[in-house]
Amino acid sequence: MEDNRGRTWPIPRSATRVVALPRSWGTSIEWRLLDGRGWLSNAITQEIEQRRLFPWIPVCFGIGILLFFRADGAPALWAPMGAFAVSGAAGIALRRNMTALIAMIALSAIFAGFAAGVIRTRSVAAPALMRITITTIAGFIEAVEDREEGQRLLIRVLEMKDVAEAERPRLVRVSVRAGAGLMAGQFVTGTARLLPPPEAAWPGGYDFARDAYYKGIGAVGSMVGQVRRVNPSKPPDWSLQLAAQVDEARNTLTQRIATSIGGAAGGVGAALVTGKRGLIPEPTNDILRGAGIYHIVSISGLHMVLAAGTFSWLVRALLALTPAVALLWTVKKIAALAAMIGATIYCIFSGSDVATERSLIMTLVMFGAVLVDRPALSIRNLSIAALIVLAREPEALLGPSFQMSFGAVAAMMALVPLMHRKPVERTPATTIELGLRWLGRAMLGLVTTTLVASIATTPFAAYHFQSLNPYGLIGNALALPLVSAVVMPSAVLGVLAYPFSLDRPVWQVMGGAVEQVLAVSAWVGSFSGSTVVVPALSIGALALLSLGLLILTIPASSLRWMALVPAGIGLALTMVPDRYDIFIDREGAGAAIRGSQGQLALVGRPSNFVTEQWLRADGDARNADDISLRREALCDSTGCVVVAGDGRRIAFVLDYAAFEEDCRRANVIVTRLQAPLTCHGTFVVDGEALKERGATTLRLSRDAIEVTSVRKGREVVTWPGDRSFQAERTPAQGRPRPARPVPEQDLPEDEISSGEPD
Structure with a gap:
């Protein structure tokens, strides 16, 4: 700043304006509130200057989606759209007040997310069977x-x-x-x-x-x-014809790869290229899970980046062979465009699943930034990708694929640069020393990124799968170099050679690398404690840990230290899991009841899949066929009784003849039948209640019972029982009917989507 005498003075921060902000903000921002006096004002100023407010827009958009899925019933579309229009108009009217503008943008994003959920749900609405x-x-x-x-x-x-x-x-x-x-x-x-x-x-x-x-x-x-x-x-129609042609091409290539390689490695190799995982033997899946590298067989960010990177490198290398082209053409942008086209074709060919589409969008945003001369890897580009994904498929927010992939990428963008020191520049003594330094930096980068990604995704893995792989860092450090350097480049070359029928040797080279990956996985999976089963995280713990991850990765200033508060509380909640005392099948085919020894006891005939879901949610590593599950249950032909740790008796009734005694002696009755109206003084969950609520869990306390169901959510009733859990009916409807066998009501395990992370 120059005065009337021609002297130059430094401009104080309190008088500056951020040039990136709209012109209308110029004179109205109260910069005296952000004048550097204090840590918080300095941090907020830095966030504004570095444009770190934008990434919070997809966060607010996601909050709106979560609110939609928490809604009871079918929300009207006009409500969120109207609120979005009002908050947007208010933001325009209040644009001279920065605080009000930020608040209105946040509200607009929340209502937009809610509206996206309504629109998506209505657009895919289709009939579904209601009975077998x-x-x-x-x-x-x-x-x-x-x-x-x-x-x-x-x-x-x-x-x-x-x-x-x-x-x-x-x-x-x-x-x-x-x-x-x-x-x-x-x-x-x-x-x-x-x-x-x-x-x-x-x-x-x-x-x-x-x-x-x-x-x-x-x-x-x-x-x-x-x-x-x-x-x-x-x-x-044309859409079906296109889908059929793509699927048939995928199946043909899958068989080609599987037969060229052979064995379990053939199934894994085919899955890495086409996304078809049906030929992978289940023991091989277990081996990959135990080593913490199952994500390599799901077409996701790793595969998309490696495939697009291979396309980019090949095109750039070929163009660089001609000096005139390399000097006169923008080779980097041409290679980026080729990578975008190749990644799109790869996405279509691999099935266009949610995880693959999300990875494609992130890849296109990254290479699109190269085309417009912007940084390819930035939290802003990741935010744009998140907005596009959530706008297209809001339900993806609830799945492990979205949560784990975006969490891992955000953590690596924010934390990995902080963990690397700039190497000291010096001339290496020998070529061997230069090679060793390069190898050391590469291994350090791999270990660092794997460590950061593993820590960032641990809460989501614990919530969705109730299992952790402590040695996943070792498995990834040993397997990913093979995948990056051999498997994925071979996959690209094999696909290019496939139309010429010259691909078989390429697949065999890839198969050798896949066999080494499986060998490494088997070795890591053989370690004691390679898979640790943990109790399911509560929604509150997951929300706090997720908030901690967001605060840690989005801010550029020291505001990220505030992440310690929600993360610390979330970790404390994980240390004291609030387990359920009773799990009840959605049709009453069986139940798992916590016995006097503190473990679940199995009664009835639930499917193995459902039983394992209950055990994992409780942090119990036993298998569904473990004989110890039946030890604490006293059973006869009419039902079973389990004595809980506090002495309460829980009865599982299979026949109407058991109601007379169990209604007098049991504290809780679980049955798929209709309990008689004369069953007083006992808490009853019968077939009519289950038909209304679906799968149900009970948490017993001294004075109340917390009932949580799939369809009704959380309800709290007081002892000795609340008749609201038996549907209202006339005495005629409550008359006993002949007992009937429990039907098979659950799919075999292979009919349930695995839901593995990317």
Whole structure:
């Protein structure tokens, strides 16, 4: 600043204006509040100067999505859209007041997220079966997945016997034992045993029904008898034809890779290229999980970056061979454009799953920044990718794929640069020394990024999968160099050589590297404690840990130290998990009750999948077939009784004859039958209550019972019982009926999506 005598003086910070802010803010911002007096004002000034407020917009957008999924019922669209318009208009009117403007932008993002949830839910709405049905179906095969035993088909249904068109699912997913010759695009018919997509096995568990709804799948099951090819009544539309052609190409290449490599390595190699994981043996899946590297078989960020990077390197290297091209053309941008095209084709070819699409968007944003001469890796670009993903598929926010991938990338962007010191520049003595330094820096970078990503994703892994892999750092450090240097470049070269039928040697080279990855995984997985089962995190603990991660990664100033508060409280909550005392199957087929020894005791006949879900949620490492699960239950032909640690008796009733005694002696009764109205003084969860609430859990205290269900959420009632958990009915409706066997009501484990992280 120059005065009237020509002298120059430094401009104080309190008088400066940030040039990046809109011109309308110029004279109205009260900079005296941010004049550097104190840590908080300095930190806020730094955040504004470095434009670190923008990444909070997708955070607010996500909050709106979470509020939508917490809503009870079907929200109206006009409400969030109207609130979005009002808050946006208020932001424009108050744009001269920075604090008010920021608040209005945050509110607008929240309402926009809520509206996105409403729009997405309405756009994918389709009928779903409400009961188990055995019927004849006919439709086009949209996708085929080869498995160790048979195939799994995704059928677009056009006809379904004895089911009204308004109730007919649009898509069904069925397994076939003998499916030789079946291909995508064929019109088939046959008898199918179908059931509604199963809901979560416990409140907070994996909800397959929700995922199926957003995929348009209205029923799952298996084909009974022969599946016949017939002539369709009308030709398939263009979208089905395109999907069928892509799926058939994927299956053909999958078989080519699997047969070229052979064995378990063939199934893993095929999955790495095409995303088809059905040929991987289950023991191999367990080996990869135990080593903490199962994410390599899910087409996600790692594969997309490696594939796009290989395309970029190849194009840039080829163009650089010609001096005129290298000097006159913008080779870097041409390579970035080629990488974007290659990544898009790879996404389509690999199935365009949610994780793959999310990875593609992040990759396109990264290379798009190169085209416009902006930093490719920045928290701002990551925020743009998050906004696009959540706007397209708001339900992705609830899944482990989105949470773990964005959490890992944000943590690496924010923390990895802080963990590396700039190397001291000096001339190496020998070429060997130069190579050793390069190798050391590469290994340090790999270990650092793996460590940061592992820490960032641990809360989400504990919440969704109730398991941790302490040696995942070792597994990733040993396996990822092979994947990055050999497997993925071989995959790109193999795909390019495939049309010329010169790909088999390339697949065999890749297979050798995959076998080494499996060997490393088996070695790491053999360590004692390679997989640790932990109790499921509460929603509160996950929310606090997630907030801590956001505060740690988004701010550029010392505000990130505030992350210690929510993260510390979240960690404290994980140390004292609040376990459920009783898990009840959604149809009353069985229950798991905490006995006097503090462990769960199994009663009834729940499926193995549901039982393992309960055990993992409780932090119990036992398998579903462990004989110790039945030790504390006293059972006869009419039911079972388990004595809890506080002496209360919990009865599981299978026959009406047991009600007379159990209503007098038990404190809690669980049954799939209709309990008689004369059962007073006892807390009852019967078939009618389960039909209304779905899978239910109970937490017993001295004075009350906390009831949490999939459909109704949390309810608290007082002892000795609240009759609201038995549906209102007349005495005639409550008369005993003949006992009937518990039906098979859960899918086999291979019919449930694994939900593995990327």
